[in-house]
Structures are given as C-alpha cells and as structure tokens.
Amino acid sequence: MKDAYFPQEIEKKWQKIWEEKGVFKTPDTSDKPKYYALSMFPYPSGKLHMGHVRNYTITDVIARFKKMNGYNVLHPMGWDSFGLPAENAAMKHGANPETWTDENIAYMTKQLKMLGLSYDWDREVTTCKPDYYKWTQWLFLQLYKKGLAYKKEAAVNWCEECGTVLANEQVIDGKCWRCDHIVEKKYLSQWFLKITDYAEVLLEDLDKLAGWGENVKTMQANWIGKSEGAIFKFKVVENDLEVPVYTTRPDTVHGITYLVVAPEYKDIEKLTTPENKEAVEAYRANARKMTEIERLSTDRVKTGVPLGTHCINPFTGEKFPLWTADYALAEYGTGAVMAVPAHDTRDFDFAKKYNLPIKVVITPHPQGARELTEAYTEPGVLVNSNEFDGMSNEEAKKAITQKAIDKGFGEFKTQYRLRDWLVSRQRYWGAPIPVVYCDKCGIQPVPEEQLPVLLPKDVDFSVVGKSPITTSKTFVNTTCPCCGGPARRETDTMDTFVCSSWYYLRYSDARNDKMPFAKDKVNKWLPVDQYVGGIEHAILHLLYSRFFTKALRDMGLLDFDEPFKNLLTQGMVLKDGSKMSKSKGNTVDPDEIFENYGADTARLFILSDSPPARDFDWSDAGVEGCYKFLNRVWRLISSNADYINVSPFTLHSSLKKDNDNLLRLVHIAIKGITNDISNDFQFNTVISKYRELVNAIYDWRGKKSELDDEDKAILSFAIITLIKLMSPVAVHLTEEAWHELGGEGSIHDVEWPKWDENLAKASSITLVVQINGKLKDKIEADEALSEDELKALALNSEKIKELTAGKTIVKTIVVPKKLVNIVVK
RNA sequence: GCCCUGGUGGCGGAAUCGGUAGACGCGUCGGACUUAAAAUCCGGUUGGAGUUAAAUCCAGUGCCAGUUCAAGUCUGGCCCAGGGCACCA
Numbered sequence: 001m002k003d004a005y006f007p008q009e010i011e012k013k014w015q016k017i018w019e020e021k022g023v024f025k026t027p028d029t030s031d032k033p034k035y036y037a038l039s040m041f042p043y044p045s046g047k048l049h050m051g052h053v054r055n056y057t058i059t060d061v062i063a064r065f066k067k068m069n070g071y072n073v074l075h076p077m078g079w080d081s082f083g084l085p086a087e088n089a090a091m092k093h094g095a096n097p098e099t100w101t102d103e104n105i106a107y108m109t110k111q112l113k114m115l116g117l118s119y120d121w122d123r124e125v126t127t128c129k130p131d132y133y134k135w136t137q138w139l140f141l142q143l144y145k146k147g148l149a150y151k152k153e154a155a156v157n158w159c160e161e162c163g164t165v166l167a168n169e170q171v172i173d174g175k176c177w178r179c180d181h182i183v184e185k186k187y188l189s190q191w192f193l194k195i196t197d198y199a200e201v202l203l204e205d206l207d208k209l210a211g212w213g214e215n216v217k218t219m220q221a222n223w224i225g226k227s228e229g230a231i232f233k234f235k236v237v238e239n240d241l242e243v244p245v246y247t248t249r250p251d252t253v254h255g256i257t258y259l260v261v262a263p264e265y266k267d268i269e270k271l272t273t274p275e276n277k278e279a280v281e282a283y284r285a286n287a288r289k290m291t292e293i294e295r296l297s298t299d300r301v302k303t304g305v306p307l308g309t310h311c312i313n314p315f316t317g318e319k320f321p322l323w324t325a326d327y328a329l330a331e332y333g334t335g336a337v338m339a340v341p342a343h344d345t346r347d348f349d350f351a352k353k354y355n356l357p358i359k360v361v362i363t364p365h366p367q368g369a370r371e372l373t374e375a376y377t378e379p380g381v382l383v384n385s386n387e388f389d390g391m392s393n394e395e396a397k398k399a400i401t402q403k404a405i406d407k408g409f410g411e412f413k414t415q416y417r418l419r420d421w422l423v424s425r426q427r428y429w430g431a432p433i434p435v436v437y438c439d440k441c442g443i444q445p446v447p448e449e450q451l452p453v454l455l456p457k458d459v460d461f462s463v464v465g466k467s468p469i470t471t472s473k474t475f476v477n478t479t480c481p482c483c484g485g486p487a488r489r490e491t492d493t494m495d496t497f498v499c500s501s502w503y504y505l506r507y508s509d510a511r512n513d514k515m516p517f518a519k520d521k522v523n524k525w526l527p528v529d530q531y532v533g534g535i536e537h538a539i540l541h542l543l544y545s546r547f548f549t550k551a552l553r554d555m556g557l558l559d560f561d562e563p564f565k566n567l568l569t570q571g572m573v574l575k576d577g578s579k580m581s582k583s584k585g586n587t588v589d590p591d592e593i594f595e596n597y598g599a600d601t602a603r604l605f606i607l608s609d610s611p612p613a614r615d616f617d618w619s620d621a622g623v624e625g626c627y628k629f630l631n632r633v634w635r636l637i638s639s640n641a642d643y644i645n646v647s648p649f650t651l652h653s654s655l656k657k658d659n660d661n662l663l664r665l666v667h668i669a670i671k672g673i674t675n676d677i678s679n680d681f682q683f684n685t686v687i688s689k690y691r692e693l694v695n696a697i698y699d700w701r702g703k704k705s706e707l708d709d710e711d712k713a714i715l716s717f718a719i720i721t722l723i724k725l726m727s728p729v730a731v732h733l734t735e736e737a738w739h740e741l742g743g744e745g746s747i748h749d750v751e752w753p754k755w756d757e758n759l760a761k762a763s764s765i766t767l768v769v770q771i772n773g774k775l776k777d778k779i780e781a782d783e784a785l786s787e788d789e790l791k792a793l794a795l796n797s798e799k800i801k802e803l804t805a806g807k808t809i810v811k812t813i814v815v816p817k818k819l820v821n822i823v824v825k
Numbered sequence: 826g827c828c829c830u831g832g833u834g835g836c837g838g839a840a841u842c843g844g845u846a847g848a849c850g851c852g853u854c855g856g857a858c859u860u861a862a863a864a865u866c867c868g869g870u871u872g873g874a875g876u877u878a879a880a881u882c883c884a885g886u887g888c889c890a891g892u893u894c895a896a897g898u899c900u901g902g903c904c905c906a907g908g909g910c911a912c913c914a
Contacts, residue, residue: 213829213830214829214830215829215830215908215909216829217829218828218829218830218909218910219828219829219908219909219910221828221910222827222828222829222909222910222911223909223910225910225911225913227913227914229914245914246913246914247914248913248914249914260914300912302912325912326912327912327914328912328914329912329913329914331913332913332914333913333914336914337914338914339914340914344914345826345912346912346914347914349912415913415914417910417911417913535908538908538909539909608837608849608850609837609838609850609851610837610838611838613830614831614837614838615907616837617836617837619836619837619851621851621852622837622850622851624851625850625851626850628864628865629850631864631865632865635865675841679841682839684837684838684839684849684850685838685839685848685849687849687850688838688839688848688849688850689848689849690849691849691850692848692849695849698866702866766845768844768845770844770845770894770895772894772895773844773893773894773895773896774895775845778845810894811894812894813844813894813895815844818844818845819844819845819895821844821894821895822894823894823895
C-alpha cells in the first residue's frame, strides 16, 4: 500500500472497475427485502452545482447503508430534461434544444460518475426522449378518458417574458417562478388537469405521511386551503336574480348590512341600475388595469361603488344594498360576499369608509353589545338574531345553516383554495399534447397506437412572439382519427411538471416499451422508501406527484396511494451566509473540488458540518479539514498495513486493559454510527464518530512500539471495522484499502458491522456526584455496584464529606450506574 | 393576521429517558520537529472571579415564570429569526 493518498488516481481506477463489473446493478428479483432510495432528478442545466452534490451524496450514502444491511436497493437516476432553458439557449445560439440538452446530460453524467454515486444506469430515464414522453402522452390520454384532463376558457396566468401560460403553483408573489417577470391575467382556452377532484384526499392523506416533515405538510395543507362554511342565496329586489354568497361565518347573517360582488362578477351588469352604470363601468375598467400585485396588496385602502340594486336578507326581511369592490375575488367561492362589518375586519374598514351601517350580532358580554372601534371576530354569544339569541356562535353556525336548508335558500359548503392544474404551455421543448382538432368532430385524442406524437424537427427557433413549434410545416396539419378529414394538431406542449409527476414510477420498469410500467414491478418497488430533494418542490412537484399516484391508482394502474413514504428535504448550500448563485459570484465548482481533493473529500465535507435538513455553509477551510482527515485515515491504514489481517477476528477470553478499551471503543462506534444513520440520517455526527474512532486508534497505537498477536488482532478488527463504517461515505478510499489489505471482492458488498451490546459500553462507569443538583465530584466505579453501594461511595468521598459537613442530608437520589444526588439543607 | 421550523461558545454544530452543557470539527493561541517553511504531532480555548501556577468558586443553552432532588430537554406566557399561506369572505 502506498504511503501517500492520491485520490485522483484511486477514484478513476475504482469507478472504471465498478462500471465494468456492474457492482451497482439492481436485480428485479431477489430474496432480500426491497428498498427504494431516490434523489429528485436534475434539470440538465449544464453543470452540477453543490446543491446537487449534497442531494445525491445524501441519497447515495443511504442507499449504500441499506445495501450493506441486507436490502435489495433501487437507486436510479435520470433527467428532467424538457423545459424552457433548453429552448432559450437554442434561440440564443441558433442551436437545437435537443443538442444542447444531450450535451449537458453527457457532461453531468460524467460528473455524477466522478462523484462515485452508486446508480444503476440501466434504469436511466430522460423525459425528453420519445421512449419516455410516449408514456407521458399515454398517461395524459388516460386522464382525458377519465375526465381528469379537459380544455376550458379561463382567466389564466400569462408570462410575457416566457411567452406562455403558467400554473398557479408557478406564480410566486405575482411573478413568474422562472424569470421573475410580472404575471398578467389573460382569458384563454387552455388544458387543465382536475387536481381539485382530489383536494380532500390530498389533504386528508397528509396525516398518513409520518415520514414527512411538518413544514412540507403544512405548506401543502395551506395550498389546498380547505375551509368549511355555507352558501346562502339572496333574492334581488329590483329583478328576479339571486346572488349566492359563500361564508365561513353563517352565525353572523343577521348582521349583514350590504353585499359585495367582485368587479368581474358574471351578473354584475344585470345588477347595476342605469343611474349607476357609468360609475360601475369606470370602477371595473380601473380594476382590470391593475396588476395582481397591486390588487392583492392587503394594505391598500378599500374602494368600491354601489350598484344601485338591493337584496333581501331572508332571515330578517331587511333590505340592504349591493356594491362592487375589488376586495371580493371573482375566482373564490361564488365571487360575492355578504358583508358583516361588525364581525369582519375588511367589511368593517369598508363600512367605515362609505358610512354603511354596522350591526352587532355577536358579543362576548351576554348583557349586550357596545359601540365597536374594530371588528369583533372572536367567539361569543348571539344577539339581535331573533330565535338564535343567546346561542354560542359555534352552535349557531350549524343551526342557522340548517334553517337556510329547511327554507330552501342555503346549504353547507366546503371550499378549497386549490385550483385545477393548468398544464398546456405555448412552447416547443415539451411533450406534445396528443390531441387533434377537427372542424367536424371537435377535439379528438390521438389514438394510442399512434403515440408518440413526435416533436417536429423542422422548426425555426428564431421566431418571436409565438411558439417555435407553430413554424413546422409537417406538424400542424394532420388527419382526424375519427372522420379521416383534415385536422390540426394541438401545438401546445405539456408543463414539465407533468413529466416529473411519474418518473419515479418508470424507474421500476424503465425499458418497458409496451406500457409506462408493468403493474407487478411498480407495486414491488414503490412507494419510494426514501425521497431526498430540495424544499422548493414542497408544493409543486410533490403535490402533483401525489395527485398522479392517486389518479393512476383509481385507474387501476397501480395499488398504492402515496408515492413517497419518507421525505427528506435537504437544506440549501450557502457560502458566506447566502445561497450560492452565479449572480452573487459565490459558487464553488464541483469539478475543482474533485480535481484538487477528490470526490471522497467532497462527499465527506458536504455531509460533515450540518444535519441534512439544515442549511449548509460552505467553507474552504472545512474542505481542507476533510482532506486532511482522509490523509490521516490513509496514513493510519498504510503505516499499519503489515499487521492487518482481514480474516474474522476471534476474541480472547481476557484482553489486556488497553486492548479491551479499544475493542469497546470500536463497538461503541459501530453502535453510534448505525443509530445516527438510522435516526434521521444524522451524517454530521456519523462523521464526528469516524474522527473519534480514528483518534482512538492513533492514541492506542502511539503507546505501542512492538505488537504481539493480540495487539495485531485488535488493530485489525479496529481498522477493518473503520473501513466498513466509512465505506458508504469515502467510497473510493475504503475500496482501495480493502483491496490492498487483501479483502475479497468489493467493500461495497460486505455486511455492515454489528455491535455487541456488552462491549458497546465502558468497562467501568464514572459516577457523577451532585449536591442539590450541581456537579461536585466524579468517581470511577464498578458497573456492578448496587444502589446502596453507590450511595455509600458518594457519601464517603473526601470532597463530599467536606462539602456536606455541618449540613443536614435531607434526601439522596441514586440513578443506577450513573449518578448520586445529595440534597442538603 | 393564521400556520410551520428554529434560537446552545468566535463559527458549524453535539447532548436516547429530564441526570457531567459545549462531543467532533473550523478558527485561534502556545509548544514539538525543521536552518526555515510546508506537512505532521502534542496542548489550551464559554464568560467572570481567583492564583506565581494550580486548586477552587460563581454565572451560563433567546426572555419571564412554573414543575422537579435535578431542566438545553417538560408546562405556561412572551421575544426574535427563517419559511409557507393570505383582502380566500
């Protein structure tokens, strides 16, 4: 074994050997239990960044640990390769998105291999390849047949910069998720997936996901936004229309003093009197001009205009006016709101501004209502509410809604904020939506046997203002599958998030050319046992994937209802306190780290300083420190190589004291490291335990000049165990050492070390002696001592005697094998 | 406003059950080796008081209370930071 550590040399060597021998291939059949470890697949943007390195290293260590623990592990990788950056790059350089994407995939694949990741590359999936998107299209057709994909005209989010519509989930604070351009509303005919059909079950099943963090679950719950209330219908005085409103406060109906409809409310023109028409039109025109950001700003002063018409409150017979105001939203509930200024802060502000009456109907003081200076939104008792007076408002919610049901003007209603998923995009680089339009037959799905609908190659990427796909001469015109007449193809492609909503299923049967996946294989491998990725997908990808899984289950394509059993959302990689980004110029190129220190150092460092879920602050000194540590490990092994024997270690009946001590430290390390990985993948403490063990072996070795047989056996055991424990992290160094020390096969196929519970603790204990709960003395003691003996030991300590002299011992608490606390006065 | 997560040395962080606060590392200070440097090795490093040096003592895990023989850990009330939702009726 060489004296010095040359990572670049050994890493290349072993990567080649592993690939040739197929060390990381996953058989579909095995008598071992399955384990599916998955990283979120990357967008092939060009180069790996440190976030990727962190993500894939975490999953790789998990996969390797599980494999050594007797699981048949599926650990695949692929490419989320459709999307706008490829198209933008193509437009900029006059190239083709496919070429750009292929080159990036080739480069990033090389980098992944340099990191020493244990992927089964035979299962690689690439979403932009026809053998994959054929099945994306096929799944779209199944959703279409089930009524879960539909086309509808609606107000949608439009990003002018990207030249396409966006899903609600892709609008962040009124801006485009990709380019930060302000999103406009447009009224367009678009394709949607009916995720709202699954709103309730997507919310409910969050409870089943014990292996997900609370943060992600609440984010999804907030996004789904369930609320329970009632719908009441109000008759209009001036004509025979009815205005339905949705409210979560049916208990406050007796306090209605006006009603508000959104400026975009469908019947607004019919609800406006001729005298008010001009003012209402002006108000509506102004509302249309405002951006979403202006409109939704909560600190804006509320405005509105009266429509001139009135409604009757069926509970009281009172007549009240209708207004339009932009604080009512057209898309939520019914687009109309009953206003109860006494008990809603927004209505209160509005009523104050326009001098509308405020009627108190709920009060915390049963003796009667007072003048309000702000809306009272807390619980209370009903007043001014006829037969409901005196009832608690929670009871009243039910009772009042029930009365409306009985009288035929209301119903209970559960409302969700979640909207259907807009999936069509006016871009080229995506999976074509497999439908055609026929003047005679209307929308026609492309027959399954004609899939895939291939992306055309004869397109001009230099066009501005429209999708390049529309420039193809061969793509658009086709024949109708129904009547055989001339028809036009859909030129919109699918949101890339559709492609990524099922890729994890495809890995179970990646080369299947008859189906997206065979049912037995998908049921065997799924759900994913451990999914690892960034928190930025908390809503988008993770919600869509859950929806797909449930929809596919309802179609009978698979038998489970949640795709990801355990989810680890890794923190960001920071440098100098902020996220690494090109614009800030604080990025670190993985290639440089591989070149200067090797992949093992990169892997060790990225796991070392923070637990996986927390943000990780990159430091060059930290990398250096990890490199030094690996050198130290290497020297430990190489300088002792002559004394090490890989054959199993047999324990002598009684060992020399220092040998017994080292043996114990090795068992303690096995136990600690195994537990740290098993509990939430605490790799940072795993690595500190590697260091402790290495320090202990050095200490032990430093005290011996000559080694006898017992010493050699203990040293062999310590070092071989160290190599095994480190093998999931320092994958190349440990493989080289294993080989050099005469180990058979690959270190990555050996069994994970086991600890002996009796040896995984110190031979003696340190008895902690406290007085009134404060540490006063420590005494080395035999583990076998009884409680009384421990107590006597503590009380006989010189120090304790001194400190308790002249005081009364009130009580003595003994914690076996650990501590004695003496309570004195 | 509602919800989630977190708050421990100069820094990253550690601490199954309530039981020695600060493991391990980074940084730093001192020392060994060296002509010198690098590399390596050894030692100190929460704050304050104390001492030639030690011993030793006091305080200390965001703040204020509480439970307990004992609280970073449990309970109640706050404060701060990060994130999600939000004129959603």
